[in-house]
Amino acid sequence: xxxxxxxxxxxxxxxxxxxxEDAGYVVDEADNGRDAHFQGDTEPYDAVVxxxxxxLLDGLTVLKRWRDAGRVTPVLILxxxxxxxxxxxxxxxxxxDYLTKPFHMEELLARVRGLIRRAAGQASPVLRCGDLALDTxxxxxxxxxxxxxxxxxxxxxLDYLMHRPGTVVSRSELTEHIYAQDFDRDxxxxxxxxxxxxxxxPPGLIETxxxxxxxxxxx
Amino acid sequence: xxxxxxxxxLRLLGATLATLVVALVGAHWWLTGLFRDHVLQxxxxxxxxxxxxxxxxxxxxxxxxPVIGPRAMSDPRWEKPYSGLYWQVQRLTxxxxxxxxxxxxxxxxxxxxxxxxxxxxxxTIHRHHITGPRGEPLRAVERSLxxxxxxxxxxxxMVAGDLREGLAAVDRFTGVLAASxxxxxxxxxxxxxxxxxxxxxxxxxxxxGLQRVREGRQQxxxxxxxxELQPLIDEFxxxxxxNAEVVERARAQAGNLAHALKTPLAILSQxxxxxxxxxxxxxxxxxxxxxxxxxxxxxxxxxxxxxxxVPGQRTALEPVLASLLRAMGKLHADRHLDLGxxxxxxxxxxxxxxxxxxxxxxxxxxxxxRSARAAVTVRASRDGAWLRIVVDDDGPGIxxxxxxxxxxxxxxxxxxxDGSGLGLAIVVDLARLYGGDLELTTADAGGLGVRLSLPAAx
Numbered sequence: 294x295x296x297x298x299x300x301x302x303x304x305x306x307x308x309x310x311x312x313x314e315d316a317g318y319v320v321d322e323a324d325n326g327r328d329a330h331f332q333g334d335t336e337p338y339d340a341v342v343x344x345x346x347x348x349l350l351d352g353l354t355v356l357k358r359w360r361d362a363g364r365v366t367p368v369l370i371l372x373x374x375x376x377x378x379x380x381x382x383x384x385x386x387x388x389x390d391y392l393t394k395p396f397h398m399e400e401l402l403a404r405v406r407g408l409i410r411r412a413a414g415q416a417s418p419v420l421r422c423g424d425l426a427l428d429t430x431x432x433x434x435x436x437x438x439x440x441x442x443x444x445x446x447x448x449x450x451l452d453y454l455m456h457r458p459g460t461v462v463s464r465s466e467l468t469e470h471i472y473a474q475d476f477d478r479d480x481x482x483x484x485x486x487x488x489x490x491x492x493x494x495p496p497g498l499i500e501t502x503x504x505x506x507x508x509x510x511x512x
Numbered sequence: 513x514x515x516x517x518x519x520x521x522l523r524l525l526g527a528t529l530a531t532l533v534v535a536l537v538g539a540h541w542w543l544t545g546l547f548r549d550h551v552l553q554x555x556x557x558x559x560x561x562x563x564x565x566x567x568x569x570x571x572x573x574x575x576x577x578p579v580i581g582p583r584a585m586s587d588p589r590w591e592k593p594y595s596g597l598y599w600q601v602q603r604l605t606x607x608x609x610x611x612x613x614x615x616x617x618x619x620x621x622x623x624x625x626x627x628x629x630x631x632x633x634x635x636t637i638h639r640h641h642i643t644g645p646r647g648e649p650l651r652a653v654e655r656s657l658x659x660x661x662x663x664x665x666x667x668x669x670m671v672a673g674d675l676r677e678g679l680a681a682v683d684r685f686t687g688v689l690a691a692s693x694x695x696x697x698x699x700x701x702x703x704x705x706x707x708x709x710x711x712x713x714x715x716x717x718x719x720x721g722l723q724r725v726r727e728g729r730q731q732x733x734x735x736x737x738x739x740e741l742q743p744l745i746d747e748f749x750x751x752x753x754x755n756a757e758v759v760e761r762a763r764a765q766a767g768n769l770a771h772a773l774k775t776p777l778a779i780l781s782q783x784x785x786x787x788x789x790x791x792x793x794x795x796x797x798x799x800x801x802x803x804x805x806x807x808x809x810x811x812x813x814x815x816x817x818x819x820x821x822v823p824g825q826r827t828a829l830e831p832v833l834a835s836l837l838r839a840m841g842k843l844h845a846d847r848h849l850d851l852g853x854x855x856x857x858x859x860x861x862x863x864x865x866x867x868x869x870x871x872x873x874x875x876x877x878x879x880x881x882r883s884a885r886a887a888v889t890v891r892a893s894r895d896g897a898w899l900r901i902v903v904d905d906d907g908p909g910i911x912x913x914x915x916x917x918x919x920x921x922x923x924x925x926x927x928x929x930d931g932s933g934l935g936l937a938i939v940v941d942l943a944r945l946y947g948g949d950l951e952l953t954t955a956d957a958g959g960l961g962v963r964l965s966l967p968a969a970x
Contacts, residue, residue, distance in 0.1 A: 375770070
């Protein structure tokens with residue numbers, strides 16, 4: 294899952310980035326409203342963590358512009374002003390959740406997980422597909438109750454597919470969501486990751502749709 | 513307008529009426545005096561004329577005895593006994609055996625006029641007030657003369673008339689005058705009342721305008737006022753504007769302060785949790801939380817304290833509630849709650865800041881959404897000067913014996929805050945700053961029922 298992190302304070306941004314990456318997210322950064330708007334407008338993020346107090350363009354305006362342009366990416370706003378009028382203004386501008394500074398990293402991760410899950414139409418924090426289960430809170434993957442050990446990239450691919458069971462996901466889409474913007478992407482590596490996943494999971498779970506991409510088979 | 517020591521109306525009326533009374537009483541006294549003098553003058557003139565006539569008729573016979581000539585005095589009252597008009601001729605130098613009154617008008621009958629002794633120069637006329645034969649007050653005029661033929665004897669001629677007729681006229685005049693002046697006084701009083709009412713009408717308009725500002729139906733004093741009042745109105749509007757500006761600036765500064773402090777606090781908090789737990793990191797984490805709590809608390813208080821005395825505040829309930837319910841629906845989307853507000857009447861309004869209402873309702877709704885199982889309901893009504901808002905949830909509720917403690921936490925800063933699972937402390941504090949209150953009960957649905965009372969705006 295690929296996130297956009299918008300925060301103007303470099304120390305807090307680094308802390309958040311570290312926390313998010315530790316949780317398995319791919320993170321792109323922006324430190325001002327103008328860049329944030331551009332990135333959010335052009336890249337397919339799974340969620341955005343948006344600080345409201347930003348230089349050049351404030352967070353609320355950035356958010357409104359995305360929503361006006363039809364971007365539905367879930368957005369979590371970070372705000373220092375914790376009164377309800379600010380929160381309501383944020384929600385009315387199109388935010389999906391808010392977090393008041395200072396906050397705990399666990400709280401931020403829980404909110405981001407919830408946002409991504411809800412955006413994919415999943416109600417439970419534990420994603421299931423037949424015997425396969427992925428707990429979004431711990432990142433643990435089990436097959437019939439037995440833990441499946443995955444590498445970071447394998448996990449990212451499975452996580453993305455598990456959020457969209459039965460939907461065809463193209464290679465380029467997968468690439469966009471498991472690599473950061475400045476990463477030298479090679480879509481052939483996706484095939485490698487999928488191949489490894491297939492070996493660890495029941496046969497036929499990840500189907501290849503010729504010329505289109507991959508699909509997680511719903512039993 | 514209230515009457516009292518400070519009443520402008522009473523002052524104006526008092527001054528006007530006092531002047532009026534002094535003027536009318538003075539006019540009465542002066543006019544009455546003038547008329548009395550005039551009546552007496554006329555009376556004296558007529559008596560003097562009679563005296564002249566008497567003098568002209570007086571003759572002396574060969575023995576020096578005075579007689580009234582053959583051409584009798586013309587006025588019939590001389591002949592009628594006690595008619596009220598008398599004359600008398602008296603010897604001034606009386607020898608033994610002689611009667612002093614030598615000649616009298618027939619009207620005197622057997623009485624005699626007695627004048628006080630008087631040293632008279634010949635020819636001059638003197639006036640006296642004396643008592644007549646029947647005890648009536650008489651006005652008398654006299655003169656002395658010497659017959660040219662008798663150098664040794666001098667004579668005193670007097671004419672007297674009954675003064676009561678004249679005095680009655682004066683009394684009649686006094687009565688009529690008093691009635692007229694009284695009537696004039698009543699008219700002038702009415703005019704003064706009307707004048708004061710018309711003159712003070714703009715003040716009344718101003719008072720009503722101020723009341724509307726206080727009730728929050730207007731932001732400023734509107735309309736044109738007389739030249740004397742307009743500067744005051746302009747100044748007052750200036751103060752209102754400035755007040756709003758100051759509040760807005762204070763709010764912005766508070767927000768900036770929060771923003772400036774909270775990012776460093778967030779960094780500290782992250783850093784403290786990042787390292788291996790030590791006494792130091794625990795201390796930092798703990799103190800960051802305390803600092804954040806204090807910040808939140810004091811900002812809310814400062815904002816409320818700055819705004820709740822500002823006149824002219826009016827916040828309609830319905831839009832605030834609708835936006836909060838919309839936000840709650842999104843924030844608690846996972847819980848699939850049934851969030852409902854029973855038809856909130858559009859005229860219901862809170863006499864205070866919009867942000868404060870949002871803060872109170874936001875916290876209450878957020879709490880309710882966190883504890884509810886399936887539904888949160890909001891009801892609102894007007895109860896006299898109060899706006900009653902009820903937020904019910906169907907969650908586990910709070911046991912009656914714990915409710916007081918939950919609310920009391922609001923008093924003690926270090927124990928307040930979400931640790932208890934409820935952000936009620938701020939709500940209680942804000943409500944009380946506005947003179948309202950918060951009460952915890954059991955909701956019909958079994959959960960917690962929060963009853964918030966706030967001053968209503970008309």
